Amino acid sequence: MxxxxxxxxxxxxxxxxxxxxxxxxxxxxxxxxxxxxxxxxxxxxxxxxxxxxxxxxxxxxxxxxxxxxxxxxxxxxxxxxxxxxxxxxxxxxxxxxxxxxxxxxxxxxxxxxxxxxxxxxxxxxxxxxxxxxxxxxxxxxxxxxxxxxxxxxxxxxxxxxxxxxxxxxxxxxxxxxxxxxxxxxxxxxxxxxxxxxxxxxxxxxxxxxxxxxxxxxxxxxxxxxxxxxxxxxxGSALHQPLREAGAFGDVVLELNNLSAAATSQFGTALKNINMQVRAGEVLGIGGVAGNGQEELLAAISGETPCGADTARFEGRPIGDFGPNARRELGILAAPEERLGHAAAPDMSLIENALLTAASREKLVNKGFVDWGKTRAFAKRVIAEFDVRTPGARTAARALSGGNLQKFVIGREVLQNPRVLVVNQPTWGVDASAAAQIRQSLLDLAEKGAAVVVISQDLDELMEISDNFCALNEGRMTKPHPAKGLTVEEIGLMLGGADEQEAAHV
Amino acid sequence: MFRLEKRPTPSRGWTIATPILAVLMTMIAGGIMFAILGKDPFEAIKIIFWDPLFSEQFASYSRPQLLVKAGPLILIAIGLSFGFRAGIWNIGAEGQYIIGALCGAGLGLAVYPTDSVFIFPAMVIAGAFGGWLWAMIPAILRTKFNTNEILVSLLLVYVAEHIMAAMALGLLRNPEGHGFPGSRNFKQYEAAFNGELLAGTGMHWGVVAAFIAVIFAYVTMSKHLLGFQITLAGQSPRAARFSGVNPTRLIMLCLGISGALAGMAGLFEVTGPAGQITTSFNQGYGFTAIIVAFLGRLNPIGILLAGLLMALTYIGGDLAQLMLGLPAPAIQAFQGMLLFFLLAMDVLSNFRIVLKKSEAV
Structure with missing residues (x-):
């Protein structure tokens, strides 16, 4: 005993x-x-x-x-x-x-x-x-x-x-x-x-x-x-994400030999990234934290503009566009850091709705903010994504991590993106909310958007991705179909063993 | 033991109550200081806060002074509040004020004694332009070379003061002034004089401009996207960049607005209450406006009230020196207490005090 x-x-x-x-x-x-x-x-x-x-x-x-x-x-x-x-x-x-x-x-x-x-x-x-x-x-x-x-x-x-x-x-x-x-x-x-x-x-x-x-x-x-x-x-039955594998459309977003400096002292520079994502596709990008994930999101969202030809949207060069020009085209992003990057901690959810939705939801008229419309949009995000908050006027910092994440993802999803990039979409989020967020990403792809999910949670990536790549020290592996990848193969990709050759086709 | 606990959302009630509480605390602490100096504290407080407005003996002189002093403070502080909200620290409004005054006054003196209704408006624009130009130096150094705008703008104040002295003694000196330093007095140049608009109120064009600036700032901050972007950039710079705010543009804009308004304030002062360019016509309004901006919590309405309150303590302070023989440092200490208590009380709007039971360990 x-x-x-x-x-x-x-x-x-x-x-x-x-x-x-x-x-x-x-x-x-x-x-x-x-x-x-x-x-x-x-x-x-x-x-x-x-x-x-x-x-x-x-x-x-x-x-x-x-x-x-x-x-x-x-x-x-x-x-x-x-x-x-x-x-x-x-x-x-x-x-x-x-x-x-x-x-x-x-x-x-x-x-x-x-x-x-x-x-x-x-x-x-x-x-x-x-x-x-x-x-x-x-x-x-x-x-x-x-x-x-x-x-x-x-x-x-x-x-x-x-x-x-x-x-x-x-x-x-x-x-x-x-x-x-x-x-x-x-x-x-x-x-x-x-x-x-x-x-x-x-x-x-x-x-x-x-x-x-x-x-x-x-x-x-x-x-x-x-x-x-x-x-x-x-404490209740789990809602498992469901997915009808559909045919993919044309390439919506592509990155060609994109290199970018690290966004912070501890970041990793991107080196010659090539990536394509098609309409209706969910591209999963794995990798251990700090291998260029933040930089990749910033390069796609437009926070770090690069050379015009390094990024193309429907064939059109957009590499030098800033975040708002890209948003107008329908390229939206949800960064990993919720407080201070995706949302301003001391601002209300209404103001945080304006943060990214101003142009696409037409919340601003001749430079003046339509607060009524902004409030309505914030309330729609709260209702449709089941954000638990006392109200739309509550400061973002008062929400729990999971609820704020639902708000951040919902804010982008409800703007009908053509391309959505998310980094760590369910980090620190409980199981039922995570399932809900994943389902909303799948639904978005179903409707024809191209979705790029950057995550360190391999189970999550295997569950929702069509294709899988890995980031290692700022370099990206070739994509592999997620179905049928073994843990060993993924491990090798994460370790960067094989950036040029396909380990599995 | 006491413990501070962060509120999930800032308390609305405390945000309004803390300035009032701070004024009361200043009265108490200042009263104690006056008592230690051997003066009747109640008498001193009454002279500072009450007599300038309501005493039969002084009010006719000091009541108009309230607007004369508050006007430039409010105008400059409104400009500063744009940058301060965005985390862009223009400490050199005093220099922009001087250069604005020199540019505007210089234009007026250049066309002396032409008479036209366009002269004064043109001088106002030249004043704003001068202040804007002086503020662009730290702005460009910051955006191109990443220098610290606090240091650059502050040091440029001293450069501006030397230019001012050189102008008063050289280029702008009154040719009919028998060699005394100082420019022509605008009181003798009708077309360029910024006189009292309503007799006995102290209201001049600078005060009108200050009120317009308050309304303009209020609308921008609460209704315009620019106001949102400024606040956002101040609260979380990274979220602002994500939201598409261009930091370079914001720095140029905020420093530009504060410089232009400070320059305008300088022009209104030199053509009105000061009357002429001298080697030291500046009154330190540019520095005091920093206090006014924070005292008003960077809120346009708050700045309006804070500017009036600050002007009152200046006038009342002068009066107390005169009537009670209080030393000038005591008055400055009293004004310092006001800022100190305000910042200390500010904690209450974001934190709550919790009584901690002493734990048996």
């Missing part, structure tokens, strides 16, 4: 206006991989923050190995044997791996000693990592290894992982899972948070499902299908 490691009993935490956790109780045994499942806003983050000592519960107790456990700060949690790998890394790019790890330690040993320990731990757990490399030179997957090894050096009893695979390629996920299984076999308990249901089925021994801050169910994930898990999470 396995022994219980940590027990949560009636943990409650309320924020003004919302109960994040309502009497949450469950327990994790030693050597168990326990999944925490829930939609966005279900209370997963608050719960793990309480275990890690970042947030203090209003009520309820925790026990760790039979002793009362109430960490007041992360340091206390770490001392008790709880370690956490965050979704967003906290590493200094200008320092090397060993220096970064030393920074997080109470009493760091000498650099040489620490480097030796890092090499040993990374070797023992199959996570190759050179302690002397600069973090700035590491890939996202390698950076995650730094965080994991930082945790492993503390010999944790419980390892909390928040969406660990969102930045990894399928091959890197395999390596991570191998490590996690090894840890489990050594008796370490793992609390695993993820949206990716297949992963949870593959690695977790048990699951606790949260909805609106309450535990609604527990199950053994391997005995359930991904669909069943999703339905437990959402």
């Amino acid at each position: 396995s022994e219980q490691l940590i027990k949560l009993d009636g943990l409650t935490k309320a924020y003004p206006g919302v109960v994040a956790n309502d009497a949450v109780s469950f327990s994790i045994d030693k050597g168990e991989v326990h999944a925490l499942l829930g939609e966005n806003g279900a209370g997963k983050s608050t719960l793990v923050k309480m275990i890690y000592g970042l947030v203090h519960p209003d009520a309820g107790q925790m026990t760790l190995e039979g002793n009362a456990f109430s960490p007041t700060e992360p340091r206390a949690a770490r001392a008790a044997g709880v370690a956490m790998v965050f979704q967003h890394f906290s590493l200094f790019e200008a320092l090397n791996v060993a220096e970064n790890i030393a920074l997080g330690m109470e009493n760091p040993p000498k650099q040489s000693e620490l480097a030796a320990r890092i090499t040993k731990v990374s070797h023992d757990y199959g996570l190759p990592l050179d302690p002397h490399r600069l973090v700035g030179d590491l890939s996202a997957g390698e950076r995650q290894r730094v965080e994991i090894i930082r945790c492993l050096l503390q010999d944790p009893k419980l390892l909390i992982m928040d969406e660990p695979t969102s930045v990894l390629t399928p091959q890197e996920v395999e390596i991570l899972f191998h490590t996690l299984r090894q840890l489990r076999d050594e008796g370490t308990a793992i609390l695993y948070i993820s949206h990716k249901l297949d992963e949870i089925r593959a690695i977790c021994d048990s699951a606790t499902i949260l909805r609106h801050g309450k535990v609604v169910d527990t199950c053994t994930p391997s005995e359930k299908s991904a669909r069943e898990l999703a339905e437990m999470m959402v």
Whole structure:
């Protein structure tokens, strides 16, 4: 029989206006991989923050190995044997791996000693990592290894992982899972948070499902299908996107040898991109974050105009057009960053509707804004895309991520685009809203628009794309029909192994 | 313990209430300061806020001064508010004001003593043009070479002040002035004089222009796409670019508007209340207008009220110096308190104060 490691009993935490956790109780045994499942806003983050000592519960107790456990700060949690790998890394790019790890330690040993320990731990757990490399030179997957090894050096009893695979390629996920299984076999308990249901089925021994801050169910994930898990999470039957594969029309948008500088310090320049998308086609573009996705969207939306001939719309050169000239032609875009790029945080939804719809919806007459018409358009987006908001006058920042995303996508879809480019359309959006957004993209293609979906969620791309390409370090692979692509082939494409040759035709 | 919590949407009520609260707090803190200086605080506050408008002894002189002083402040602040909303910081309105005055006055003096109804309007246009030109220097340096417009516009104030002194002593000096520095006085040149329109009110063409600017700015900000783009660019530059706002065009436009209005204000001042170009006819209106713009929350109506309030504290401050012998720095400190409390109170419109129960740890 396995022994219980940590027990949560009636943990409650309320924020003004919302109960994040309502009497949450469950327990994790030693050597168990326990999944925490829930939609966005279900209370997963608050719960793990309480275990890690970042947030203090209003009520309820925790026990760790039979002793009362109430960490007041992360340091206390770490001392008790709880370690956490965050979704967003906290590493200094200008320092090397060993220096970064030393920074997080109470009493760091000498650099040489620490480097030796890092090499040993990374070797023992199959996570190759050179302690002397600069973090700035590491890939996202390698950076995650730094965080994991930082945790492993503390010999944790419980390892909390928040969406660990969102930045990894399928091959890197395999390596991570191998490590996690090894840890489990050594008796370490793992609390695993993820949206990716297949992963949870593959690695977790048990699951606790949260909805609106309450535990609604527990199950053994391997005995359930991904669909069943999703339905437990959402609490209702899922609406799966449906697609009648239709014939494609003419090429609507094409990019020819397009190169563009990085949009930010940490961005990636685009190098000789060639791309075609036809009417009625959904083109999926995969790739690990930071490989030129933002730049590609900016090049298509017109935020970074390039040479006239590098982009053509229905054969007409438009590469030097700005965003509004392109919008008038019907080329619309929804960037990844919702607050501050796709929408202005402090402006109301009405003003945010004007942000991109001014010309195409004719909301401006001789330079004067028709606020009545703008409000009506905003309300139409809210109604048709089921945006949950107190009203159209609410500031964009007051909406939850998923609801704002529905608004941003809806705002573009309702303008009847000829070409729509979206980046990470369902990032951080719960399962039912994600399905709704995907369906709206498919419907749009059905009606004859060309749709380009840039995403890091491969399942999503496989579900909705007709053709699939990958971005790697600013270069794009040739398109492959999405149907029939295997995980290995996709992994190779993401790794940039094959930009010229088709791996699969 | 207190804790600040960000409001999901800014509170409408607090946005209106905070300026009033700030004025009250200034009265209290200023009153304490006056008491420490050995003056009767109630008397001092009354002299600053009440006597300039309603005292039988002073009002006939100081009441018209209210509009005379508020006019240029409002006109300049309205211009600045366009740029400030867009995150374009023109700190050099004082320089644009001087150059505008020199250009407009220069035109008038060049055609002296011709008499025509077109002279004054032409001088106003020349004044606006001069201010616009002076503002284009930081605008072009910013858009072409990415220099910092705050520094460039500020430093150009000192350049403008030297040009002003050189003009007063050289090119524009009154040929009949027996060698004294300073230009001809426009009070003696009817066609170019910006006189009082209604006797005893202080209302001159500059005040009319200020009111028109308030209405123009109000309509632009609330109804025109340009107003939306300006606000958007200030709040989230990236979203503005996505929305198709051209940053270069916006910088040129905002600096141009603020420069032109400051130049106009300078022209109205030099042909009216100041009367002539001297080595120091500028009154620091260009700098004070920055305070007025923020005091009015960059809102046209707010700027109108803030300009009047600021003018009142100036007139009242002068009066308090005269009547109570308060030192000038005390009055400046009092005006500084006003801005300080306003910015401090501003927190309340975006945040709420939450009483935090001390947690047993």
